[in-house]
Every structure is written in structure tokens, then in C-alpha cells.
Amino acid sequence: MAISRCNVINANYERVVMVMDRVLQERYRDFCSCPRCISDIAAIALNYLPPHYIVEPSGKKECGSPWIMVETAVFEAIDKVMEKPNHPKANPHADGAERM
Numbered sequence: 001m002a003i004s005r006c007n008v009i010n011a012n013y014e015r016v017v018m019v020m021d022r023v024l025q026e027r028y029r030d031f032c033s034c035p036r037c038i039s040d041i042a043a044i045a046l047n048y049l050p051p052h053y054i055v056e057p058s059g060k061k062e063c064g065s066p067w068i069m070v071e072t073a074v075f076e077a078i079d080k081v082m083e084k085p086n087h088p089k090a091n092p093h094a095d096g097a098e099r100m
């Protein structure tokens with residue numbers, strides 16, 4: 001049994017992370033970017049998108065959902081988390097979120 005060697009990645013996960021990275025820096029500078037909020041955004045965005053598992057990342061082939069869909073999912077997710085962060089707004093830092 002070598003199940004631990006099973007190595008798949010979700011191409012949409014890679015895309016979501018890339019878009020989040022760009023969008024949060026460009027447009028949401030005042031956004032709480034603690035690990036909890038970042039993770040929440042990624043989770044929400046990924047739930048919007050269909051999974052697209054691949055074994056090897058390939059630079060040539062287009063993997064995952066179209067960028068416009070990924071961007072839409074990320075924007076929706078950011079709006080949701082900004083509106084209702086999963087931690088008290090007064091304490092936006094990671095150590096506060098961990099105790100929730």
C-alpha cells in the first residue's frame with residue numbers, strides 16, 4: 001500500500017491562490033489578511049468552482065477553470081469574508097482567530 005504516495009493537486013487551487021495574491025494586493029489593501037481570513041476566502045472560492053485534479057502541473061496546458069470564473073469566485077469570497085469575518089472584527093490578528 002502506497003497511498004501516501006498518491007500525489008494530486010487541484011489546478012483550481014493553484015489558480016485561486018494566484019488570483020487572491022494579486023487581487024488582495026491591488027484592490028484590498030485594507031483587508032484583514034490574517035491566515036484565518038485568507039483560508040476562508042480560499043475555501044469559499046474553491047467551493048464555487050468545480051475541482052480540477054491533476055497529477056502534474058503542466059506549464060503548457062491550460063488546467064482548471066477559466067480565469068474569469070476564478071476571479072469571480074475570489075471576488076465573491078472576499079466580499080463574504082469582509083462582511084462576516086470568522087473572528088471578532090476588533091481582533092483581526094491570527095492569534096485571536098485561533099482561539100475561536
Ligand SMILES: [Zn+2]
Binds near residue numbers: 032034035036037
Ligand atoms: Zn482576519
